[in-house]
Amino acid sequence: MNAAVVALKTLTLLLGGSITLYAVRASRRNGSAALRALAVGFGAITAGALLAGIVDQLLPVNHDLALVVESAFTTLGFGVILYSLYVE
Numbered sequence: 001m002n003a004a005v006v007a008l009k010t011l012t013l014l015l016g017g018s019i020t021l022y023a024v025r026a027s028r029r030n031g032s033a034a035l036r037a038l039a040v041g042f043g044a045i046t047a048g049a050l051l052a053g054i055v056d057q058l059l060p061v062n063h064d065l066a067l068v069v070e071s072a073f074t075t076l077g078f079g080v081i082l083y084s085l086y087v088e
Helices: 001-030 033-058 063-082
Strands: none
Touching: 001 033, 001 063
């Protein structure tokens, strides 16, 4: 079970990091506030997955805390992504 979690968190980090990197590059190229917010949103979701994996695998705390951490960052990220759809 732990190997599956580590593998999936690693894939999430690689894919989310790639999306964030491309959004940052596009934002810099175009000077777009919307793309900058999109990058921040995907970065938050990716960071949440990474932090949740660290909390779950490395810290001696209740595993529910990892779920709370990931859910909080996912909620924040999706909120910023939603904002990016409306910013000019």
